[in-house]
Amino acid sequence: MSHAATHDHHDDHHGAPKNFFQRWVMSTNHKDIGTLYLIFALTMFFIGGSFAMGIRAELFKPGMQLMQPYFFNQLTTMHALVMIFGAIMPAFVGLGNWMIPLMVGAPDMALPRMNNLSFWILPFAFILMLSTLFMPGGGPAGGWTMYPPLALQSDSLAYVVFAVHLMGISSIMGAINIIATILNMRAPGMDLLKMPVFVWSWLITAFLLIAVMPVLAGAVTMLLTDKYFGTNFFNPGGGGDPVLYQHIFWFFGHPEVYIMILPAFGIISEVVPTFARKPIFGYKAMVFAIACIAFLSFIVWAHHMFAVGLPLGAEIFFMYATMLISVPTGVKVFNWVATMWGGSMTFETPMLFSLAFIILFTIGGFSGLMLALVPADFQYHDTYFVVAHFHYVLVTGALFAIISAAYYWMPKWTGNMYSEFWGKVHFWNSVIWVNVLFFPQHFLGLAGMPRRIPDYNVAFANFNMISSIGGFLFGATQLIFIGVLIHCAFFSKKKATDRVWEGAKGLEWTVPSPAPHHTFEVPPVINDDELAHGHVND
């Protein structure tokens, strides 16, 4: 193993354990746990993706061809639960686990044993949740938002609630670990305002997680007691209020949306300066914008509920608060463009995915602004326009940022360069087919197609067929990604240098490639010129 480079003077127990079980199941090493998280997320991405393929296959043309409507509802529900809690969130935690200690000069996460626990909860939670698909009553089919009274009709509610509890515990422990690491474990001289934006974005995200995961746990627990213990929180027959659930759920749900995008902002803020060879424009504004967005995320939840019949004053308040979010978000987009301006750009695969992120996420932001306008939202709400909107921010937003990060740091993880040719093949296919997949869905929504329906009027046939074709090809394209990853990890002959990218700055590039099993056992000496954002007065 190449760990010898930094600490060959130490004893054997500092290397990676040779025993497979010991190394991976009992691991307390942030890099190994990060790898586990990333592999888990990738697995879930393909499981959730296969559900999406089923959905798009049924929607390929009008008429029911493949499945009963109830199974279709299970697919839409499970697709969302798996992608949100199984793919996007664990992928960001995996990236945070791998990179945060390396970026702040810490030897490991602050709480390594808890780190192990917070990962190993996840496979069990998802086995539990996915197993409901094979049970007599089928899986959850009331949508990932689990609105009562509909969700209370499901036989698998108890399994899903327990799985959500487990994911919540895992997320909270992960968040505590990240906060403790960032606040306590930074190398001397790594001031808060010299940290990479990715680390900042995770610090803020971790606080969001701790704030809202218990709220979700509370909401689903009330569902559980309503169904099995005779309570009436949400049952109007017993004096309860179904809308109460929606308020509680979206008080979790909207910060959750930003939990899935703030670390993506951090990633883009690392990748763009590296390949533009120019420091990030307005570092402080970038950090402040993330904090602003995080704050605003707590006071906009009811914009998911404009059609439930809120009082006029509430609709106006939540509309204004929601529109306000576009100001800090706009600042971020402008700053990324300003970072490129006057730079010296090259277009390796990570940069391509980041540039696609900026454009396509912004398109998702535009439809978000349109959705914020209540009178227009009365038409958009619960249509394919919304489906298009959140897939632009989550697929071409969060997912593209994760893929960009994977290409960006893969040489550091594996010690090998990935195939730039196949990386670009992956990029161009992804960016074309994802737009064929999701752009027509705007039109479908505007023309009046509701979301979560298994069949539709023939007027919607053309764009659905186009969307499905895009979906199949986007799905197939992701197999290229698997190929690139396997090739890079095991077969690539091209060794990565320590710095990997010409314009890369920051502590993670000062350790060898691949990063040894243990790094920064002795805190590094910080040289501000070496940091991406060493001079904060700019």
Add this chain to the structure above:
Amino acid sequence: MTSGGIRRSFTAAAALALASFGSVALAAPGPWQLNMERGASTWSPVAYHLNNISLAVCTVIGVLVFGAMFVAMFRFRKSRGAVAEKWSHNTMVEVIWTTIPVLILITLAYLATGGLTSWADTTGSQMTVKVTGYQWKWRYDYVDYMGKSIDKVGFMSKLDTQSDQTRQLGSGMDPFAVKVGDESTYLLNVDKPLVVPVDTKIRFVITSGDVIHSWWVPATGWKIDAIPGIINAAWANFTTPGTYRGQCAELCGQDHGFMPIVVVVKSKADFAKWLAEQETQSTAPAATPQTAQVATPAGGKQG
């Protein structure tokens, strides 16, 4: 695609030109329709115009931002010999690009607030219809019209038989063949539509007997949830007689996609005649209103 499919595409292309400019009050969605419809009520243009204005604003901003990005990508390439500059801050520029969006937002907020306030005002209605959602059909009860209360006019409205047979898994029937006249009505037709008069401010009071549904006819410009235990109110004043189609817009179980809404808007004279007929028929037991069952969450099954 069959030759019928090609023909459909051609008619579609023609419809597209009209639909995308929204100059016609569409009764139902059209193939290749790109934009929201203008609707057929006095309020629906509010949503339509706000949609167009905000789309235009976003398009202009998008062209500017993405344009700047593409210029940067071509001018500042390393392969063209670009050398990276060192600056990373410019207060003036930052103030400008924070202020301009704020001004744009204030304009949009002003327009949206006005539209929203007029939407929320259900006073002065001349007619009241109670709408109740059930898994998976709608019930309409006529409450009053022109200051006179109406007794015992109410009926269930569910998916028409032709659509229902066609939509069964493996039915082998062609959804394109489901038509009323020239209009493709697959999944957008019911056995008994809601009938209302034109040029009348109609107040809809909307609730549900089991789970949450959402009553949506795009021609009105709005949708609103039908929630058990809660009565929501909204209004529409249709400007043109015609048949307007919509669907349930909140996931409500296995047949969520199969509980359409059809509103037939008649002239006031025709409506009065229709209403009189309904009132005479109302002694028949078929029209007896079903009592709304209270939701029993643990009891029912979706599947």
